[in-house]
Amino acid sequence: MCGVGECDESGVAAQYRGKSVFVIGGSGFLGKVLIEKLLYSCDGINKVYVLMRDNRNASAQQRLDKIFQLPVFSRLQKEKPWAMEKVAVVTGDLTSCNLGLSETDEEEMIEKVSYVFHLGATVNFNDPVELMFDINVGGTERVMNLCKRMKRLQKFVYVSTAFSNSNHQVIEERIYPLPFTLNAIKKQILGGLYPKEVEKLLGKLLVVLSEKSI
Known part of the structure; x- marks a missing residue:
């Protein structure tokens, strides 16, 4: 991402010049900061x-308009209000097939997007396990399926929740192996287990992960 102040045109900003970005999870606290930074520091960004x-x-557009009134966008509103015209709402949902995109929006993403930032997730642990799995895992799978069809894609950036690998004091930028395969976990969670069985499965997973971190 861009550093403090405006990006050096010979560096990060140059990479975004003329390119379009797709942000999933833009209404979250990290998403807002990312959008503001891209718009403020990378003048040449296309969309x-x-x-x-x-x-x-x-509506989705009304929600975005409200987000733009937040303090995080105050310097953008004051110094570069024209930059916000580069933002386009894509109505959809992580839990919907093909992200719930219209045919027009889907085609536009496939033809024009070069960078994808996926920050969408739920951290409401009062939700049913099936719903959390569908959003956090299934949603990511749907995003990646779309990315595979993008003709201009250069980078896919995934930002996990703050609770991923929480059994480690230091989290490195690498993929941590699980004691179970993803398909096994998916089968157990979506296979109609009773809440106590799901709780038992997750408890076992946490124990194994904790032992691995010792």
Whole structure:
């Protein structure tokens, strides 16, 4: 990402010049900072597409308009208000097939996007395990399936939740092996287990992970 102040055109900003970015999870605290930084520091960026859901109280566009009124975007509003015109809402949902994209939006993503930032997740641990799995794991799979069809894709950046690999004091930038395969976990969680069985499975997973970190 861009450093403090404006990006050096010979460095990071140059990489984004003329390129379009797709941000999933743009309404989260990291997503807001990412969008602001890209718009403020990388003047040559072409377009920033943001995946957002409609909800019962507001449309996806109305939600984005409200986000732009937050303090994090104050310097952008004051110094480079024109940059926000580069942001385009893409209505969709991580839990929907093909992210719930319209045919027009899907085609635009495939033809124009060069960088994808996936920050979308749920950290509400009161949700059913099946729903958390569908959003955090299934949603990521759907995003990657779309990325595989993008003709201009150069980078895919995934940002996990703060609770990933929480049994480690220091988390490195690498993929940590699981004691179970993803398919095994998926089969158990989505196979209709009772809550106590799911709790037992997750408890076993945490114990194994803890032992590995000692």
